[in-house]
Amino acid sequence: MTNAEIAKTLREIASLLDMQGVPFKPRAYEKAAHAVKITDLSVEEIYRRDGLKGLTEISGVGAGIAEKIATLIQTGRLPYLEALREKSPVDLARLSLIEGLGPKTINTLHAQIGIRTVEDLERAALAGKIRELPRFGEKSEQKILKGIAFLKSGGRHLLGAVLPLANDIQARLEMVPGVKQVAVAGSIRRRMETVGNADLLVISNDPDRVMDYFVGMPEAIYIHAKGPTQSRIKLSNRMNVDLRVVSEESFGAALCYFTGSKAHNIALREIAIAKQLKLNEYGVFREDRPIAGRTEEEVYAALGLPFIPPELREDAGEIGAALVGALPELIDYHSLRGDLQIQTNWTDGAHSIEEMAAEAKRLGREYIAITDHTKSLTVTKGADEEKLRRQMAAIDALNKKRSGITLLKGAEVNILKDGRLDISNETLAQLDVVGISVHSHFGLPREEMTRRVIRAMKNPHADILFHPTGRRIQRREPVDIDIDAVIQTAKETGTVLEIDAYPDRLDLKDEHIRKAVEAGVKLVIDSDAHHIRHLSHLHFGIGMARRGWAERSDILNTLGRNEFLESLKDGRRNHRRAA
Numbered sequence: 054m055t056n057a058e059i060a061k062t063l064r065e066i067a068s069l070l071d072m073q074g075v076p077f078k079p080r081a082y083e084k085a086a087h088a089v090k091i092t093d094l095s096v097e098e099i100y101r102r103d104g105l106k107g108l109t110e111i112s113g114v115g116a117g118i119a120e121k122i123a124t125l126i127q128t129g130r131l132p133y134l135e136a137l138r139e140k141s142p143v144d145l146a147r148l149s150l151i152e153g154l155g156p157k158t159i160n161t162l163h164a165q166i167g168i169r170t171v172e173d174l175e176r177a178a179l180a181g182k183i184r185e186l187p188r189f190g191e192k193s194e195q196k197i198l199k200g201i202a203f204l205k206s207g208g209r210h211l212l213g214a215v216l217p218l219a220n221d222i223q224a225r226l227e228m229v230p231g232v233k234q235v236a237v238a239g240s241i242r243r244r245m246e247t248v249g250n251a252d253l254l255v256i257s258n259d260p261d262r263v264m265d266y267f268v269g270m271p272e273a274i275y276i277h278a279k280g281p282t283q284s285r286i287k288l289s290n291r292m293n294v295d296l297r298v299v300s301e302e303s304f305g306a307a308l309c310y311f312t313g314s315k316a317h318n319i320a321l322r323e324i325a326i327a328k329q330l331k332l333n334e335y336g337v338f339r340e341d342r343p344i345a346g347r348t349e350e351e352v353y354a355a356l357g358l359p360f361i362p363p364e365l366r367e368d369a370g371e372i373g374a375a376l377v378g379a380l381p382e383l384i385d386y387h388s389l390r391g392d393l394q395i396q397t398n399w400t401d402g403a404h405s406i407e408e409m410a411a412e413a414k415r416l417g418r419e420y421i422a423i424t425d426h427t428k429s430l431t432v433t434k435g436a437d438e439e440k441l442r443r444q445m446a447a448i449d450a451l452n453k454k455r456s457g458i459t460l461l462k463g464a465e466v467n468i469l470k471d472g473r474l475d476i477s478n479e480t481l482a483q484l485d486v487v488g489i490s491v492h493s494h495f496g497l498p499r500e501e502m503t504r505r506v507i508r509a510m511k512n513p514h515a516d517i518l519f520h521p522t523g524r525r526i527q528r529r530e531p532v533d534i535d536i537d538a539v540i541q542t543a544k545e546t547g548t549v550l551e552i553d554a555y556p557d558r559l560d561l562k563d564e565h566i567r568k569a570v571e572a573g574v575k576l577v578i579d580s581d582a583h584h585i586r587h588l589s590h591l592h593f594g595i596g597m598a599r600r601g602w603a604e605r606s607d608i609l610n611t612l613g614r615n616e617f618l619e620s621l622k623d624g625r626r627n628h629r630r631a632a
């Protein structure tokens with residue numbers, strides 16, 4: 054039994070006692086849990102060697118608690134805890150998995166509104182009952198709902214939340230003396246839309262030092278394990294992070310191994326076996342003699358393959374393509390020149406057109422479309438024809454100032470329930486970029502939803518279908534729509550499909566992007582920014598596009614402004630032919 058498991062049990066006892074209002078004892082269990090957690094030696098080994106006496110020598114562990122630990126180690130169970138759980142009316146173990154909920158808060162929620170389970174809590178939060186409690190508010194209610202969604206997702210985090218964190222940890226590890234190289238591996242490197250845990254690799258000639266730094270980082274709330282070659286911590290966002298020290302000779306092999314996916318690795322190993330080689334996280338070996346391992350390129354080459362980009366490593370045809378030299382030349386992370394979905398304070402955005410333009414320019418964009426919401430979305434003060442005309446005039450005036458970035462006149466036009474648009478064709482004809490999207494009636498049956506969106510796509514003024522499935526990851530399911538029919542329609546009408554790069558949208562998602570690319574449908578990658586800090590999200594969309602095998606030529610906003618607008622016009626001409 055690991056120290057972490059023992060500590061967890063002690064902590065649960067502390068919480069249960071605390072909820073029963075037992076004085077002092079909870080603190081004693083908390084203290085003991087902490088002592089067990091930070092002990093370098095295995096508590097189980099201490100007990101097996103020195104018995105109860107050994108346990109009581111751990112500071113903070115008294116005779117009573119030592120006996121409990123002994124029972125736990127000997128039998129794997131603890132009747133005392135089971136009795137406590139039975140007495141407790143509340144599912145403490147599960148409730149306390151929700152971020153921000155400690156025993157005290159759970160106790161309050163139980164005493165005041167009778168919360169016993171996660172389901173009780175969700176119902177109360179959805180009914181707005183949490184915000185009415187003293188010392189709670191709307192914010193804590195939202196936070197609880199987010200925590201529940203996360204719990205239900207099986208503990209996966211949005212890529213948008215963990216990629217910046219992983220990059221930040223990487224940058225700090227690179228500063229630790231003795232460190233020569235650091236890499237982020239795992240599903241983060243493959244740019245999966247959600248991430249279970251993070252894997253980092255490091256080359257260091259002072260492993261103890263980098264491990265000490267790693268487990269001591271301020272966001273580490275729990276140390277699962279610490280060793281000279283591998284440590285695992287839990288961060289305050291409840292994500293586990295592994296750090297492994299690897300040798301320079303094995304770095305590429307380890308990076309490949311820990312990047313995954315598992316299926317890709319298995320396929321690689323089969324190729325190795327067929328060549329009478331051995332492949333593992335230390336390298337490629339011929340009869341125990343290493344022949345590759347320093348870099349990933351070297352590892353793939355030893356297997357007779359070109360380098361395969363991490364985003365493709367899903368065993369979804371990439372190895373076959375690599376073998377015959379048919380890997381796509383993926384769109385690279387710095388190739389977007391425009392951004393075609395941006396909201397401003399004309400509707401529900403936080404900033405003025407000028408402020409969004411200035412930040413987009415700073416990020417290197419050459420053109421952006423201002424696409425505020427239209428009128429049927431009343432919660433956003435959506436624009437009607439008159440407001441759109443005023444905005445077009447404002448944009449014309451700004452463009453005359455030649456600020457170094459071109460503003461395109463656009464709108465995010467609502468698709469009504471029956472597939473008509475909520476802005477007249479006459480006004481749409483004056484816009485440079487017409488995005489269309491579903492923002493209401495999300496629950497229509499599949500056939501009706503598909504017919505609705507296809508009808509809207511057939512409007513000759515519709516240029517881009519924004520966030521085509523409407524999902525919000527971990528918050529809202531996608532609409533029920535026949536995506537193949539949407540792609541087919543896009544092919545006929547020349548409608549461009551969007552990859553919305555907003556971290557909880559990523560819509561289209563990777564497998565849909567791949568279908569669109571195979572069908573020859575054009576795509577754009579947009580930020581859907583409502584705030585200047587959202588404008589830098591485009592790279593999440595590029596990650597999705599790469600996972601969907603998209604090349605530069607598949608993505609229209611890799612083009613310069615004039616070519617981009619020309620290609621939209623081509624789409625409109627197609628429309629007329631298809632109509």
Ligand SMILES: [Zn+2]
Pocket residue numbers: 465490492519520
């Ligand atoms: Zn939208």
